[in-house]
Amino acid sequence: MEKRTYPLRHATPGTETVVTAFCFGPHQAQRKIYIQASLHADELPGSLVAHHLFERLERLEDEGRLPSRIVLVPMCNPLGLRQNLFYGHIGRFDFATGQNYNRLRSIRLHDWALERLQQQGFVPSGDAATNVTQIRAAMQQSIDAFEPQTSVEALHAVLVGLAFDADLVLDLHCDNHAVLHLYTLPQLWQAFEPMARHLGSECQILAEDSQSDSFDESLSTPWLKLQRTWPDAAIPLACHSATVELRGERDLSHAWAQQDADALLQYLHQLGDVQLPSDAVREAPELARPPHPLQGMQYVNAPMPGIVVYHVQAGDWVQRGQPLADVVDPVSQEQITVHSPIDGVVFATSGQRFVHPENKLMSISGAEDIGNASLSP
Numbered sequence: 001m002e003k004r005t006y007p008l009r010h011a012t013p014g015t016e017t018v019v020t021a022f023c024f025g026p027h028q029a030q031r032k033i034y035i036q037a038s039l040h041a042d043e044l045p046g047s048l049v050a051h052h053l054f055e056r057l058e059r060l061e062d063e064g065r066l067p068s069r070i071v072l073v074p075m076c077n078p079l080g081l082r083q084n085l086f087y088g089h090i091g092r093f094d095f096a097t098g099q100n101y102n103r104l105r106s107i108r109l110h111d112w113a114l115e116r117l118q119q120q121g122f123v124p125s126g127d128a129a130t131n132v133t134q135i136r137a138a139m140q141q142s143i144d145a146f147e148p149q150t151s152v153e154a155l156h157a158v159l160v161g162l163a164f165d166a167d168l169v170l171d172l173h174c175d176n177h178a179v180l181h182l183y184t185l186p187q188l189w190q191a192f193e194p195m196a197r198h199l200g201s202e203c204q205i206l207a208e209d210s211q212s213d214s215f216d217e218s219l220s221t222p223w224l225k226l227q228r229t230w231p232d233a234a235i236p237l238a239c240h241s242a243t244v245e246l247r248g249e250r251d252l253s254h255a256w257a258q259q260d261a262d263a264l265l266q267y268l269h270q271l272g273d274v275q276l277p278s279d280a281v282r283e284a285p286e287l288a289r290p291p292h293p294l295q296g297m298q299y300v301n302a303p304m305p306g307i308v309v310y311h312v313q314a315g316d317w318v319q320r321g322q323p324l325a326d327v328v329d330p331v332s333q334e335q336i337t338v339h340s341p342i343d344g345v346v347f348a349t350s351g352q353r354f355v356h357p358e359n360k361l362m363s364i365s366g367a368e369d370i371g372n373a374s375l376s377p
Contacts, residue, residue: 001058006162008078009154017151019158021073024057025066033273034166035264036073036159039102039173039215041080041091045246045256046172050074052254052261060274068273071166076159077101079151094152102173104213106153107160110222112142114229124233132238135226136165163219168271169241170264171215177248178348179203179315180260181365183210184242185220189291191240194270197284198263199244202315203347203365207294216241248314249351289345296344296366302327302355303336310362316346318364325361342366 005018035053037046050072060066075081080091080101093100116138124131143161148154163169175181181203184192189206196204208224210217220241227235246260268274269281302308306327312318318340328335344366352359 001061006158008151008158009148010151017078019073019076019078019155019162021071021162022054022057024061024070024072025068027069029067029069031068031168031273032166033068033070033168033170033268034073034163035070035170035172036076036163036215037172038075038081038091039077039159039171041075041077041083041101042089043091043174043249045174045249045252045260046244047074048252048254048257049172049246049260049264052257053264056261056265057274060276065275065277066273067275068268070268070273071162073159073162077155079155094150097150097152099150099152101152101155102171102212102214104156104160104215104218106148107146107156107213107218109139109142109160109164109218110225112146113138113222114226116142124230124235126234128234128236131233131235135223135235135238139164139222159215160218163215163241164239166219166239168273169216169219169239171241171243172246173243174246174249174251175348175363176351177250177314178245179345180247181205181245181347182242183207183214183216183245183294184240185217185224185237186291186293187224187237188220188240188242192242193287194284195242195244195264195267197287198266198270199260200263200285200288201244202288203345204289204291205294205297205365206291210294214243216243245348248348290367292344292365292367293369295369295372296342297372298342298344298364298366298370299372300324300338300341300361300364302357302359302361303338304329304334305356306330306334306336306354308350308353308355308361310349312346312349312362314346314349314362317344318346319343327355340364342368342370 002023008017011017037050179202186206269276306329309326322340344364349362
């Protein structure tokens with residue numbers, strides 16, 4: 001195992017802020033796996049999973065069972081880790097700018113790489129490996145040339161620089177109160193279907209472009225766009241990337257973390273990136289639910305300020321028109337019942353108990369495309 005630290009630019013004078021990565025497996029491996037946790041720094045289940053992965057990967061490396069290079073970043077957002085307000089940790093948005101840490105608005109990997117490739121007279125060959133090498137070189141040059149203007153941009157540049165040349169990228173998150181679910185591209189679903197089964201994921205949400213500039217899409221969609229720029233060339237989807245939502249922020253236990261770490265290792269074993277002992281290998285269970293399009297997802301907002309009382313919980317399947325929650329105003333004695341706008345699975349609910357109309361009460365994923373094509377800001 002090799003520990004590496006990456007200082008962030010724009011640190012406060014007299015201080016240093018670093019991203020810490022742990023690298024396992026051979027330097028010159030044919031494949032690279034990148035796993036990071038807690039980009040939203042107050043979402044900690046993924047970091048606990050990374051802790052248990054570290055122990056398992058170190059042991060597998062000592063036993064010579066890691067043919068691939070695996071880069072693990074257990075707490076990838078040191079900026080958000082230090083943000084506390086009135087005894088509460090707030091790690092989703094940057095205090096200085098209000099930016100969501102999982103919105104990489106300034107990292108334009110596809111645009112940068114395409115411009116460089118065109119300037120260099122890139123002509124894709126019939127050999128996929130050669131094309132991938134050249135495209136990744138252009139990406140590397142672009143990342144190296146990027147001049148971050150804020151601490152958040154500096155963080156994003158470091159993380160993308162660690163992940164862009166990985167064959168597989170897993171970004172570990174969680175929600176408020178939620179069942180385990182994941183996001184990826186429709187084109188990558190078959191590759192991630194075994195992982196969803198090993199994890200027991202109860203909701204799979206697919207979209208080519210969530211319009212959110214999320215970390216996983218910033219790495220996977222450039223390859224899809226380059227394929228479409230050169231449709232006759234041998235350009236594979238060289239980065240399989242997904243966001244994995246490890247239930248809710250309070251679902252934090254060694255039992256859950258060990259279970260999830262084992263599930264990820266089972267998946268990596270299936271891919272050939274780790275070699276588990278034969279007695280540790282297990283079959284993936286049946287898929288809990290088939291994937292749904294992001295365009296079928298519906299957020300349910302509070303209709304007025306008040307106390308929310310839920311009639312359903314994360315994991316429930318609901319029908320259109322079914323009562324979901326009551327919002328109660330004990331002063332005016334007004335009560336409004338919120339009903340489900342669609343058929344679907346409630347995969348996440350809010351942790352707030354006093355709500356306002358701008359508050360999201362829950363997220364429902366439906367199988368029918370209803371034209372909702374973006375995630376929250």
